[in-house]
Amino acid sequence: MNEELGRVYQDGEIIITEGEVGDCMYIIQQGTADVIRMEEGRPTVVDTMEAGELFGEMAIVENTVRSSTVKARGTVRAITIDRKTFMRRIQEDPSLAMSVLEVLCHRVRNLDGNIAHLKQQLESQRGGGV
């Protein structure tokens, strides 16, 4: 794996940490990573990402802290895209932002699906309880 592009993260290694300031986004070249959020003091896996998927873009777009922790599940290889390179290039070529928009749209659709699913579960639980 040492001849290939990117940086290698070992199993369990934290790639980004929730609450930290970020200045780059990541694209997984190989492997799988878990997206973890702390809810009421407990880590909850909210998503799993695979090769070709992008993460860490929100900190770049909004210039805020990381919203989740991403942790390698098995060996992961990822490349980073600097905020400066990305923003400068978007300035010259706004169409570059379309790829990130596509990712965000895809994510919103998935979240909509998840919310609908959870609401249904909640309602059926309530209904069962009556």
Next chain:
Amino acid sequence: MVQKYNNKISRPDEKDGNKVQPEAVRILTDPDSWRTGTGSGSGHNNAPDPHSTDGLCLTDGNRVAVVGGGPAGTLFSRFLMRTLRRIGTHIELDIFEPRNFNYCGPAGCNHCGGVVSESLVQLLAADGIILPDETVQRGIDSYVMHMDVGSVRIDTPLQEKRIAAVYRGHGPKKSEQSHITGFDHYLLREAVRAGAHHRPHMVTSVDFDSGHPQIKLADGRKESYDLVVVASGLNSALLGLVEQTGRGFSRPQMAKSFVAEFKLGAAAVERHLGSSMNVFLLDLPHLQFAALIPKGDYVTLVMLGDKVDEGLVNAFLNAEEVRRCFPDNRPPQNICQCLPRLNVTHARKPYADRVVFIGDSGVARLYKDGIGSAYRTAKAAANCVALYGYSERNFKEHYWPACRKIVFDNMIGKCVFGVCHLIQRLTFARRGVLRMTEQEQYGAGVAPRMSSVLWDVFTGSAPYREVLLRTLHPVFISRLLWNLAAANLRLPSARKRGVTAS
């Protein structure tokens, strides 16, 4: 030491034994007729678009021909097809590329050193083009700069391999590497996935029929298109033929470079070069830049200069700094070599109604990051065609500014390379540069001012303007002056004092 390089670059028109007929080319002879043309073979559904000032805007059923399936042609095709899909326009796009990128050696190669720069790897990834492992022959994470006064390694700050060493074709002659996918082959596959058609035919001329561009194939067939995109690189006879039409286009001025492959074996490559690109600032006449690039079992040598010939190649390979990079201090016989051309100026007026020149055929970055220039010009042209139109005016307003930016940066690049050349010539300057870089790489907490300048000059990652501005910073200048004095007074550097970077 080096083979006598008499292998001519095979030109598409010579390869099939078909001589291009200059009289067949009448490009740009009657621009007014192109606007109003209603030739056969295309969609001809040119309903005026509110955003296109000349009524030339792609609509459903239009046909686009891309001449050349290198990075410029394939990236243009992919960007155009994806943007049109978002808009909801359906066109036919044919990429004409006779070369089979699955052949080893010159037959399947587009003749280039094969380095995808740090910034381009990132931009491609952001655009959804993630280079697969079978295409990347080696991820590069550092540069080693060799001079007669010493060598220094410059590491990327992130411990990440962000520069890709690739083969443009299927590897060197007789390499028989079944597991690899050449860079050009991968991009062509991506373009086809986006909806383009690959047509393995050679285009021998571009003509006009009732106002529509018409391409002539090597077998004599003629086909009409609404737009022709010339991405045939510099080694095509097509550019010369277009130039003769006297309609404003003139091809870029070129220089020769030298590219050769040496087989060392993976273990020896790892031992001698690792994941570092080795660059040389040697005081050899006419040599602008030389690098050794590790790739799997092989090492690629790239030499750029104003007069690269056999004598210069031999002198370079006999230099002690170069021999040290090979097992037993001796470069083996190379197994594959070519003398590709590279742009030293830009094309004049690389556009007209229904025709646009992209990549090396139009404008490319001076000496560096030719694939990056192909990406930039391809994207600018695709956005212009998809969103505004393909008239001369559209290209002038929405495509040429991207080219002009490269042209302007190249003018600054000439100054930057002039200074590099001066450093190559002056021993005291080389000592100063080496010392300052060593201080930054091996000393604790020293801002990497010289390292970042050298990194960006070698990798081509940043515009030359940015590189020049960094060298004009007072801290850079004062530190350089101090290191020039210290190095020539033989004061020990951080490296020699045994200091290690924190």
